[in-house]
Amino acid sequence: MPYALLFSIFVVAACGLAYELVAAALSSYLVGDSVTQFSTVIGVYLFAMGLGSWLSKHLQRDLVASFIRIELAVGLLGGFSAALLFYAFAWLSGPFLLLLYLLVGIIGVLVGLEIPLVMRLLEPRLAFKELVSQVLSVDYIGALAVSLLFPLWLAPKLGMVRTALLFGLLNVAVALWTLWLFRAELPARRSLWAQGGVVLVLVLAGFVGAERLSGFAENALYEDRIVLAESTPYQRIVLTRWKNDVRLFLNGNLQFSSRDEYRYHEALVHPGLSSLPWAKRVLVLGGGDGLAVREILKYPQVESITLVELDPAMPNLFKTHPALRALNGDAFSSPKVHVINTDAFRWLESQQDAYDFIVVDFPDPTNYAVGKLYTNTFYRFVERALSARGRMVVQSTSPMYARHSFWTVVQTVESVGLTTQPYHALVPSFGEWGYILASREPYTPGGKLPPGLRFVTPATLPTLFNFPPDMARVPAEVNRLNNQLLVRTFEQEWKQVLR
Known part of the structure; x- marks a missing residue:
């Protein structure tokens, strides 16, 4: 029996950490700013666990029955936690964070009750030093197992909703296993079996129907x-x-929206590349949808396009899905295109090749993982990859809605010794959107544009570089790797817009 209970500790430790990771990852997906979300969720969760451990001293009778009921409660609430958070974000956008921390707090209290109760059940069966060392070691091993499985298999393969429900089932299994082990000592075992059966059916039904649960939430x-x-x-x-x-x-x-993405991608590529009639080697950082590559392929002198995209699912999707292949002009089937699936930061740090035109097309700096790709350290790597007369272009968020963020990117690019030429274009899905051309020599709008463009023309091209007073340059600091002030600035500015 002691070994069965120790295995139960392994399972409940794994489940407890899994709910914590699900809540933190899901809130960072939905709210952004992953560092803040993980920090606050972990802090609230650990505090709640400590509170639960303190409260455990008030449980004096029916320890086994109490442990079983706590496991069932954790399995039910933790199992459905991801689905509840999805629905809360869809329909209760204001109180979402309040509900998040309330849910994390309740689950943390329940998880904090578990280990002290198991230790008290094991106390008559193990010497104190054996009890403490074995319980804590098994607890930490369970946490390690989940911390490795979560990013490598659970989150990408099962998704957040089904992952939470899987661990909910494990909590219920521990409850039923404990009930079986102590069946002779539990006078209310029939009631406990009934409770366990109901919770098992609910969580199992949720696990089987997890796609529908997440689908309903995402549709909202x-x-x-x-x-x-x-x-x-x-x-x-x-x-x-x-x-x-x-x-x-x-x-x-x-x-992007397929209705107006051509405006974004024509403005991204053509002002810079049209001024380089001799450009042969092009590098695209990000842009896994192939839409920027589609525009680059309109220049016959370009001999090779290297696209560096972290997530292999993106180019795979856009070279197999019929509607998306039509949208990017089947760009990934061109023999000129070579896709490298790796982290652009690390790849640039180690590669030695030079490129005539570099497109930096990453998502907005909503978190620190993306924010590092907007730092002076990263732009120094990009500058090093530019050929002597080469140019780079950076998508740089909106100079209208995130004005300070936009000019922070400009200041950061200039800090590595490049001359910048900021410009903007109206993309209806986003509003006024900003870009930065950078090179070692000044840029003058012009050059021969390829035929068939729907937005950028010789007449409209010079107008993109004119900034009205409400988007004009403001003082800004350099975004550095050790502070990433851009992430905080971006978040604050867009919060003002969305109010």
Whole structure:
């Protein structure tokens, strides 16, 4: 029996950490700022566990029955925690964070009650030093197992909703296993079996129907019909469709609408590349949808395009899905295109090749993982990869809605010794959007544009570089790797817009 209870500790420790990771990851997906979300969720959770451990001293009778009921409660509440958070974000956007911390706090208190109760059940059966060493070692091993499985397999393969429900089932299994072990000592075992059966059916039904649960929640988050949704180790990818409008969302943030993405991508590529008629080697950092590559392929002198994209699911999706292949002009089938799936920061740090034109097309700096790709350290790597007369272009958020953030990126690019030429374009899905051209020599708008463009023309190109007073330059600091002030600035500015 002692070994059975020690195994139960392994399971409950794994389950407790899993709920903590699910809540932190889900809140960072939905709210952004992963460092803040993980820090606050972990802090609240640990505090609640400490409170639960302190409260355990008040449980004096029916320890086995109390432990079983706590396991069932953790299994039910923790199992459905991800689904509850999804629905809360969809329908209760204001109180979402309050509900998040309340849910994390309740689960933390219940988890904090578990280990002290098991230790008291084991106390008559093990010497004190054996009790403490074995319980704590098993507890830590369980936490290690989940911390490794969560990012490598659970989150990308099962998703947040099903992962939480899987661990809910494990908590229920521990409750029923404990009930079986102590069946002779429990006068109210029939009631406990009934409670366990009800919770098991509920959590098992949730696990089987997890796709429907998450689908209902995501349908409430997005205005249009979801045609594809998948989780990868790096992000949540959702495609929606309404009539002929296909939209891509990464972690809930709109990346493009097929109705006007041509404006964004023509403005991203052509002002810079049209001024380099001799450019042969092009590097695209990010841009896993292939839409920037589509525009680059309109220049016949370009001989090779290297695309560095962290998440292999993105280029794989955009070279296999019929509607998306049509959107990017089957760009990934071109023999000129070579895709490298790795972290752009690390890849640039180690590679030695030089490129005539570099497109930096990352998502907005909503968290520190992306924010590092907007630092002076990263731009120093990009500058090193530029050929002597080469140019780079950086998508740089909105100079209208995130004005200070935009000019922070400009200041950061200039800090590595490059001359910048900021510009902007109206993309209806996003509003006024900003870009930065940078090189070692001044830039003058001009050059021969490829035929068939729908937005950028010789007449409109010079107007992109004119900033009205409400978007004009403001003082800004350099965004450095050790502080990443841009992430905080960006979050504050967009909160003002969305109020």
